[in-house]
Amino acid sequence: MKREIGISLYPDHSDAKKDREYIQKAADLGYSRIFMSMLEVTEGKEKVAEKFKGIIGFAKAQGFETILDIAPSIFDELQISYDDLSFFAELGADGIRLDEGFDGNKESMLSFNPFGLAIELNMSNNVAYLENILSYEANRPFIYGCHNFYPQKGSALPYDFFISCSQRFKRQGIKTAAFITSHQGTLGPWDVNDGLPTLEMHRELPIDLQARHMFATGLIDCVIIGNAYASDEELEKVAVVNRYKLSLTIDFEKDTSELEKLIVADPAHFRRGDISAEAVRSTMPRVKYKNENNPPHDNQFEFQVGDVVIGNDDFGKYKNEMQIVLTPHSDPRKNLVGKIPQEEHILLEFLRPWSKFQLVSEN
Template sequence: MREIGISVYPNFYPLDQIKNYLEKAHSFGFKKVFVSLILNNHGFEGAEDVNANTWNNILNYCKELGMTVSADMNDEVFNELGCTLTDLTALQKMGITKLRIDGGFTGEEIALLSKNQQGIQIEVNASMSSSDNQNGNALRECREFLETVEKEGNIDQLTACHNFFPLPDTALSLENIRPINNLFASFGVPVGGFVASQLSPKDLHHLGHGVCTIEKHRFLPCHIAMSELFANGFDDVLIGDSFADLSELAEMARCYKQDYIEIPVVFNPFVPQNTKMKIQESILISRVDQPANLIRATDTRGMEVPPCFCAPRGKFTISVLNYRSAQYEGELQISLKDLGQSVEHNVIGFVHPFAKDLLPYLLAGRNKFRLVEYK
């Protein structure tokens, strides 16, 4: 089941501010929280040490809200907390529901951890598994690891999540991680990732922009990036930055609840209001007999469409067929390449550049979609 979440960093903010952010996110339907118990180990500028009382307060508040907590730690912190490979009672008492492994454990040790009787999920770093894909070593080693957990551990208590990358140009590409995500999915292991807030303070890198998993998502609205991750089979999507704006939380929560992909559109100003309303009210699906040059949605056929602005159809423009097209009148099309002018096509607008990379997930009826006016 898909879930959305946030990240909190008491290394930068007072407890009251953290709790207020948690409460707001919870009210929007966010259910997951990422925390790092080793943030200071990475040398983030301005990060302060967090005492045990503050951590306990945050973790207890998450528990009160019913939010699950993934805690990032290494073997050193693991040992300091009094945990062993066969007993994670200390984490259970703290309110940690997922232990994210950040180095220091072998595959056999992770398999043993996955059998813990406290019901703590063990999360591995999926990004490290995709670091050497050119010669296939990463996939082979990851498969061997998953087979070890399946044989010697409890794979039902194993999850995976990709890293986030605060420094620009260091994040991953979807193309490179698809094979590893598919491998985890074949073993029934959920995979998570991070999206960036465009309005959060830049705490994790003062010269950076956005704490995300996928590089091309760094400057995208978080709900658009989330939609692409979900379309790629991600199970969990979390905001990596410290404080997303309430407007971002609201948009992400709204789109998360939908069973279709939302495509923001810039409408031409002359489009009749009734046509615009009809189009935006419709849940559309592209025909499975996928054309080479465009997306076709026939769900809007039946509208009365007089000819208007029969302009050249540039790449990513949206057209509605007018009455000159006879039985095709009302059909909606999205151009996937520059196409010529047609007296049968009214050009009503274009897909906002933010959303152009969502279009491949609409092809051949792969996902339902809805056009909404970009504001």
């Protein structure tokens, strides 16, 4: 399934002009999904329709798919029924997210709505909710999954629980989404906004690392920035994330040679299939650069987890092989060329047998 990036909007808390400017910026960078909250509407059906139809129409013209976040109270507020979703279709929405669930059969029936609206389910509960809906022969292509976000610090999902919840949906081939948080955005649905991530471990991390981690799990198809408005820099950082190949940052050592930097920058790194516990081995550089000299340097100490090393001239046939250290060890036949930042060590577990990856320098 193709992977996407998205933004979030809160029309009842924001300015329409700023929303349009934000949508345009995101569209220009390749964003294609909008999570739009309707949980706070209080202005009556006509005003709500006018406001949301305008912003959704603008987003659609920029190529966005818009999913509206709704709750049972919205239906009472707008005097509409779950048995008739025409109101949301008339707004131009592509789907509705059910903040609260029903009995399974109801969701199944909703997935056959005549307007082709996707029915997005809450993924952040590790129960057989999805399986129950599918057992009622739901219209699978119109069933999506999306995690919650959590405005209160300390309240977001722990990693293991997130994985278990996500696997339920991925096993069934359902399109999935989750949230990362901007460190500049101040808009969300409620009056508390300590960031809006799905994962608690992401709350203080750089936004691009959050996105890389989400995609690396292989369980999330669409990564959405939960709060608005992300800064231009944040939008750009998420936009350039490789959604399919694991990307790691490397901070080069000062004595790293131009040859070693060339090896590190090679676009075709992959981990050997017959893995070792000591290091991730990328062996093709030793073939590609077998005739290039690589004098020893920075090799008289114990290498630590996340160190990037390259075989030097004393390493025989393994000269110019690149490795990422997984277990501390010493070996003077290897040169330390750089380090993966500590906060990015969460990505090392995704360097599986045959995994393709790239290293990107920020210095």
